[in-house]
Amino acid sequence: MAELPDLTVFAKTLNKRFKGKNLERLEIKVAKKINVTGKELKTALEGEKLVQVTREGKTLQLHFSKDQVLGIHLMLRGELVLLDQENQEPKFEILGFHFKDGTGFAVVDLQKMATPTLNPEKTTVPDALEMDLPYFSSLLAKKRTLIKTLLMDQHMIRGIGNSYADEILWHAKISPFSVAKSIPEQAVKKLFKSLMLVLEKAIDEISKENGDELTGELRDFMKVHGAKIEKSPTGAIIKSDKIGGRTTYYTDEQEIYS
């Protein structure tokens, strides 16, 4: 699925291609996940100008004129595709954005779980790339939960999902089974650095490979998270286990604090 780095690149690409354009028609194929009726959404957005696209945690936010904002959460299988002459109605379409100049893009999801939200409420939970070390370290200090569970908790930090949590923990050489408050200060600092580094590097790589396209996930550079990966770059056997029902990949190189 798309996680923070993918979404950051999607936002960038959408800005490059569609910023400033006027939305002529909004095609609504699946309305059941929207927080308003399809009719209300069309009324709110059709005829408005796309002012800017941003990323908020795991959602994309399309800012239109008249202060209308559409948040889009792609959930686990949602994707964005470009529309052109040959491809006006992609498979599994949820929403189709058709601009006045004939260009457009669509949100597709084979599981129909992508969730569009008109004018989503603002939250005070910091985004993974925007939080600072004091926040991160005081958060860890008061939580008894497993570190991986905490990294993925959207009420604490927004943007990190199952796969990048594994990558970040491996990079920091900390076991996902560590208890958050038991991790010593030095290791917390290291984890914070790894978090920023892994995410920023992923944005870079995806951005480079994706160009101006809107292809799905690109994760060839994943080092430990993936059923087909057998060894870490440093040669350690990759083990897998379940944490909170999610498959977790890790190696013995990672220290466990408990």
Added chain:
DNA sequence: GTAATTGTTCTAGC
């Protein structure tokens, strides 16, 4: 036919 997939939300339990 069945397991696997994954973020969110709800519920049960300590």
Added chain:
DNA sequence: CGCTAGAACAATTA
């Protein structure tokens, strides 16, 4: 009561 862990759910593919 507050916090944490786990189950349920959505829909499709391998």
